[in-house]
Amino acid sequence: MNDLAGLVAVGNNIGVYGVVTECADALHEMLVTEWNGTPLMNNVRTSGIDARTGMLFWDGNYTYPLEENRLVKFCVYHPYASIGTDTGNCMEVVAGKSPVLHFRLTGTEDVMWVHPVIGSRRYNPSVLLFEHKLTQLRFRLIDDEGEFTGVNITELVFNEVNTNSTLNLETGELGEWLASPDAVSFPLKSPVGISGTTDMPQILAGEVMLQPGQPVFRLTLKTDSRGDYPDIEIRPSGGETFFSAGRSYMVTLKFQNRTAMAFSAKVTPWVMDGYGEGMVE
Template sequence: MNRIYGSCTGLLACLLLCTCAGQEPLSPDGLIRLGTRAGGYEGSATRASVNDLAGLAAVGDKVGVYGVVTTRTDALYAPLTSEWNGTPLMDNVRTTGIDAATGMLFWNGDYTYPLEENRRVKFCVYHPYAPVGTGGDNYVEAVAGQSPVLHFRLTGTEDVMWVRPVIGSRREAPSALLFEHKLTQLRFRLVDDEGEFAGVTVTGLAFNGVNTASTLNLETGELGGWSAAQAAVPLPLKSPAAISGTTEMPQVLAGEVMLQPGQPVFRLTLTTDSRGDYPGIEIRPSGGETVFAAGRSYMVTLKFRDRTAVALSAKVMPWVMDGYGEGIVE
């Protein structure tokens, strides 16, 4: 089983997590070792998306790794071309696990760096793993002369993550792996200051007309066009929630949804057990933002007044939940 070690490079607002790695001496056998090291994360255990090393370990068998041999000196910064035409050294290898304490990445089999000093390996890492194919909801498309492309379809519960490529060789240990969220996350809390909705329960919250299918270039991290609009993508509520929050103590709904980034507005329909449905709720970013950004988690406050549910405000925070600062959208 093989690993890679990484080194902590500081917090970036859009990053899921900084996989730390100390560059340890390469062993004479030239074995490829990739991994991460814990670094004081404080993720929320109630959220389904990956927010810390423990969360990454929970999906440790769903990470895909490509390792492509190249002699190009600019390979770290420029996309490969003809190198993709052959079979990669690591050809969409699926991890078998990630250790929650040490961050080690494991997979079946051994892979070694080329003996030649001018031949290095460029690693492209992504989540969720998908097999190479030509159709279905989730698959990797092999493209001649360029990076493979991940095709994926969302239900609202999936994380899509990508790592900026790193380079390694017998003389050069790979640098840190940095996982980035490629989607926008939305979470919700309720406020009923007037008590008009006492005894009313939220039974559902659905996003109307959102796209659910796209592609991800595994080397460049670029998302392709979006399609497959769905009439209603539900927020996966853990259970029906009685409306009881106030401005001072808002009620957080247990559940989050991950959707297409770059949207100026999301439209929602909220359903209740005794007050009917509330369609046409609109959420927009503010405070200088014009679209909902990738890699950000937005806390949206729904304020209830009389019979109208109003999107009052959105609080945005980096997806990394480790005590660093947060931005406010007002």
């Protein structure tokens, strides 16, 4: 999957703010009084993204101000959230400041932000560059000794993770993180049999997105016939101290001597990202 294909898949779940300003350096300065009025594009939800050109589509027509000194600053984010006080995702409108996205992680939904761009009747805005704000984990299994043949993984549960935070649409800064009573699980659609070898690991379909900047994640692996394996610790290595935002870590779980153990974690490209190394203990 390439970058554009990843965006096309969520093309109808992107929010757009377009704020009129006369500030010539609005790209680098935070807007204040401009946020007090109703924006030209007021949290408009996209209807899709063109798979060939990357152009965003939405319902309705919007035009730039006629005055040449009036610009439009665009703030774009994902996932779209309506303005309100929903207990899940919602947009908070703050007088004199950028709107703030409140979100609750389920583990399956990404949070992305775009560095604001400027447009006017005289020139088009630059290309939107989406930035992942979370850490992604994927998993693969190795059972070289065949000790776990016939054993199924029923759930991978992340313990003591924070799930609630905020995103400032103008700065891209994440706010304070809060815990939630809801556990975050890797999205297994059904129990998965344990197999795979060092030469040909078994890849688990799917991924989970979590709070970035953490030194460790703790995992409980549940099986149908061998019980639970709690407190599997996943830590970054290769010079990294914390799990970074915008990176995807491939966690290898190795099973041997009737014991499940975390063996290694390698950073792999995300739909939109870099490389590195990690270690799972």
